[in-house]
Every structure is written in structure tokens, then in C-alpha cells.
Amino acid sequence: MQYFLNLSQNLLMENYLEINKNSWNAKVEPHLxxxxxxxxxxxxxxxxxxxxxxxxxxxxxxxKILHLQCHFGQDSISLSRMGAKVxxxxxxxxxxxxxxxxAQKLRFDTQFICTDLYNLPNVLDxxxxxxxxxxxxxxxxxxxxxxxxxxxxxxxPGGKFIMAEFHPVVWMFDDDFEGVKYNYFNxxxxxxxxxxxxxxxxxxxxxxxxxxxxxxAEVLQNLIENDIQIEQFREFDWSPYPCFKxxxxxxxxxxxxxxxxxxxxxVFAFSAKKIDRNL
Numbered sequence: 001m002q003y004f005l006n007l008s009q010n011l012l013m014e015n016y017l018e019i020n021k022n023s024w025n026a027k028v029e030p031h032l033x034x035x036x037x038x039x040x041x042x043x044x045x046x047x048x049x050x051x052x053x054x055x056x057x058x059x060x061x062x063x064k065i066l067h068l069q070c071h072f073g074q075d076s077i078s079l080s081r082m083g084a085k086v087x088x089x090x091x092x093x094x095x096x097x098x099x100x101x102x103a104q105k106l107r108f109d110t111q112f113i114c115t116d117l118y119n120l121p122n123v124l125d126x127x128x129x130x131x132x133x134x135x136x137x138x139x140x141x142x143x144x145x146x147x148x149x150x151x152x153x154x155x156x157p158g159g160k161f162i163m164a165e166f167h168p169v170v171w172m173f174d175d176d177f178e179g180v181k182y183n184y185f186n187x188x189x190x191x192x193x194x195x196x197x198x199x200x201x202x203x204x205x206x207x208x209x210x211x212x213x214x215x216x217a218e219v220l221q222n223l224i225e226n227d228i229q230i231e232q233f234r235e236f237d238w239s240p241y242p243c244f245k246x247x248x249x250x251x252x253x254x255x256x257x258x259x260x261x262x263x264x265x266x267v268f269a270f271s272a273k274k275i276d277r278n279l
Contacts, residue, residue, distance in 0.1 A: 013142065016189070016210040017091065017116055020140055023207040024092035027197050028072060032098060036199035036241070037074065043105065047081065048074035050240040050253070053134055053164045056232065056271045060084040063129040066154050068117055069137040073099025073110065079132070080108040087111040087128075089120060091140075118146055120154075127156045134164040135241065135267075136198075138219065139171070139211040142189065148222040157276035161228055164269035167235065171213050175245055177257055185215050198243040216268065223272060233270040237262040 031037050042048060049057075061083030067076045070088030072095040079086045080103075088110065090096050096114040103110040115123050118141075131151050141147050151161050174181040182190065190211050196203045220230060238254040239247065247255040256262065 013189075016142070019208055019210050021091050021093075023209040024071075024090075025094040026205045026207050027199070028092060028094040028098060030197055030203035030205065031199045032072065034199040034203075036243070039102075042074055042077075043102075047078045049078045050164070052234075052236065052240060052267065052269050053132075053162060056162050056164070056269060057082075057130070057132070060130065064126070065130045065132055066124075066126075066128040068131065068133040068151075069140070070099065070112070071095050073102055073112060075132075075134060076110050076112070077103055077106060077108055080110045084130075085109075087113065087124070087126070089113045089115055089117065089124070091116055117141065117150065118143075120150060124154075126154070128154050128159060129156055130160045130162060131155055132162045136166060136243075138165060138214050141214075142212050144214055144218055144222040145225075148226040148228060151223070152226040152228060152274060155228075155274040157274055157278065159274045161223070161272045161274070162270075163272075164267060165219075166239070167265040167268050168213060168215055169265055170244070177244075177246060177259060182213055184213065186212055186218055198241075201245075227275040227277065228272045229275050230270055230272045234268065235265045236267040236269070237265060239266040 032039055038046060060079065063084045065079050065084045065086045067079065067086055067088040070076045070090045073088050076086045076088035076099065088099060093114045096112045099112045113123060131154055138144065138147065155161065168184060172180050172182050172184050190213065193206060193208045195206050197205065223230070238256050240253060242249065242255045244257060246257060248258050249255050257264065
């Protein structure tokens with residue numbers, strides 16, 4: 001029995017990229033049409049960045065930024081609007097095509113590359129002042145050790161890593177927040193099928209996906225072991241997005257799960273710096 005379990009696990013690890021790429025490709029069209037992504041307002045000048053990450057980013061004028069897992073590029077272009085020179089990468093070819101089109105419409109030179117994150121060193125040979133990632137990204141990655149090595153690889157000495165992400169406590173619950181369903185720790189891949197999408201739960205799509213839960217310790221320790229030193233760390237009892245079921249907006253742009261109130265963290269964010277070993 002153990003042999004077959006191991007075989008199934010190996011096949012899953014071989015195919016998870018294809019499964020997830022198909023899932024994200026299916027999301028692109030409904031996301032472009034959704035109020036969640038407010039594309040018309042974005043084209044008219046509205047930023048897609050939130051106060052959480054903006055406070056950590058600070059003044060980024062003339063900074064070189066690598067944006068990991070950028071979807072169809074709104075945040076990447078928003079960073080360009082702030083004066084940065086930005087490169088965004090994503091697994092979904094449909095998302096990257098749309099990102100390029102958005103940048104062209106807005107006349108920004110934001111660069112976009114379609115690639116699996118782990119393959120990035122094979123297609124991009126540059127260094128950056130800032131590496132940035134946000135909201136719903138690391139759950140698609142099985143190995144945060146490799147992820148942290150890539151962040152280290154692309155940062156200049158003294159460069160910053162800025163991250164905002166949904167808190168791992170949230171991913172322990174079932175979709176209706178009736179009880180704990182999943183392990184807080186990275187026990188194994190989670191393979192599920194989902195109808196609709198977080199941006200439009202009525203969207204006529206059915207997607208299979210493979211994700212992993214990652215504890216805070218797993219995130220932070222892998223960065224520390226790869227010379228990324230945490231400088232600021234914050235947790236928030238609200239989400240800047242209404243992407244979970246049953247949320248309510250208690251202040252403009254801030255959502256909570258009513259039954260939890262302010263008792264459960266929904267987001268964490270931090271800034272970190274690459275240690276310069278030459279000093």
C-alpha cells in the first residue's frame with residue numbers, strides 16, 4: 001500500500017504545475033470581468049495596492065522590483081506607476097498575455113515573463129533592489145526552501161523582500177468557517193476541485209488545483225536560513241479583499257469573518273533585508 005501511496009504522490013508532484021496552470025488560466029477571463037479586480041477603474045488610474053504593502057514598500061521611485069506570481073499584472077503596473085522599474089512573473093500564460101496588454105494600454109514599460117517560479121533562474125539573469133509578493137501566492141508552492149533561495153538569488157546585497165499574505169490560520173478552516181478541516185502545518189499536498197473563483201463565486205468554471213499549507217515558522221525560517229533578515233513583521237485582524245465566504249466590510253476596504261470578529265488573524269506582512277556577507 002505504501003508503494004502505491006508514494007507512486008501517487010510522485011505523479012502528483014510531476015503534474016501539479018500543469019494542473020495549477022490550467023486552473024489559473026481558467027480564472028483569467030472571469031477575473032478580468034469581475035468587480036473584484038475593477039479593471040476599468042484601474043485603467044483610469046486606481047491603484048491595486050493596499051495600505052498594508054504600501055506602508056512596507058515606502059518610496060520605490062527608481063527601484064528595480066521583481067514581482068513574483070503577479071497574475072495579470074495589476075500590482076506590477078501599480079508599482080510602475082510609483083516610479084519603479086518592474087518585472088512580473090507568473091505561471092499562467094493567459095495571465096501574462098493580459099498583463100502585457102494592460103501595460104501596453106497604459107504605456108508602461110513593465111516587463112512580464114511567463115514561467116514557473118522555480119524555473120526563473122533559467123530565464124532571468126538580473127538583480128533587484130526589491131522582491132515583492134502578495135496575497136495567495138505561497139500556497140501554490142510545495143517547497144519554501146527553494147522559494148527562499150530564489151529570493152536570495154535575485155536580491156542585491158542589502159535589498160528588500162516585501163511580502164503580504166493571508167494568514168495560515170485562515171487556511172485551517174473549511175470554506176464556511178464551521179470548523180478546522182486542514183492541518184496548520186505542511187503535512188501533504190491538498191488536492192481539491194472548486195466551483196467558481198474567489199473573485200466571482202458564480203463564475204461558470206470548475207477547477208482542480210493542488211496547494212500546500214505553510215506555517216509562519218516555515219515561511220520565516222526558510223528566509224532566515226537563506227540570509228534574509230526579518231526587519232518588520234505585522235499581523236492583521238482584517239483582509240483587504242472580500243475573497244472568503246461570509247465576510248463583511250466593517251470599515252471601507254477592510255473585511256472580517258463576522259463570527260470571528262477581531263479574534264483571528266487574516267493577513268500577515270513583513271519586510272526583510274538580504275544580509276551582505278561582504279561587510
